[in-house]
Amino acid sequence: xxxxxxxxxxxxxxxxxxxxxxxxxxxxxxxxxxxxxxxxxxxxxxxxxxxxxxxxxxxxxxxxxxxxxxxxxxxxxxxxxxxxxxxxxxxxxxxxxxxxxxxxxxxxxxxxxxxxxxxxxxxxxxxxxxx
Numbered sequence: 001x002x003x004x005x006x007x008x009x010x011x012x013x014x015x016x017x018x019x020x021x022x023x024x025x026x027x028x029x030x031x032x033x034x035x036x037x038x039x040x041x042x043x044x045x046x047x048x049x050x051x052x053x054x055x056x057x058x059x060x061x062x063x064x065x066x067x068x069x070x071x072x073x074x075x076x077x078x079x080x081x082x083x084x085x086x087x088x089x090x091x092x093x094x095x096x097x098x099x100x101x102x103x104x105x106x107x108x109x110x111x112x113x114x115x116x117x118x119x120x121x122x123x124x125x126x127x128x129x130x131x
Contacts, residue, residue: 004121005104008045008075013117015039016108020115029081032110033068036079040071047071053099067096076105085109085116097122 003009019035033049040047050066069077078093085107093107103124109116 005072005074008072009104009106009119011043011045012040012071012075012077012106013108015043015045016110016117017115020110023110025081025111025113027081027110029068029079029110032081033079036069036077040069045071046073053096055099065096065099067100070100070102074102074104076100076102078105078107080107080109081111082109083111085118090118090120093118093120094122 015036016039018039019032023031023035037047037049048070050068051070052064052066054061055063055065067076068079071077076093076096078089078096080089082089089107089109093105097103097105097120101124103122105120105122107118107120
């Protein structure tokens, strides 16, 4: 059995590598986000940028969050442009996967000399359990 949505995540990572190789590190996150959208369009990846989702607490709407991208309605992509990823960034993508009720997410950091990415898989049947 293959890795879920690997065809999509491979295309996303390929696009991110093109962006990083062209721009390098040192720009604000929004610059990478706009550039990545151009790459997605170039290869025909369906995506939504900064789509809001309500955050609920005990069934009550307490605010909203925006993921950087939802690709092909299946993969959540969260971008960073920082020196180094840490546990709070991992917690953020886990929370987003749960909020959006998606199984697969990519955390991509453009802020380091080499592109850094991590893949997360949300076990929908057992929330808070990542594979």
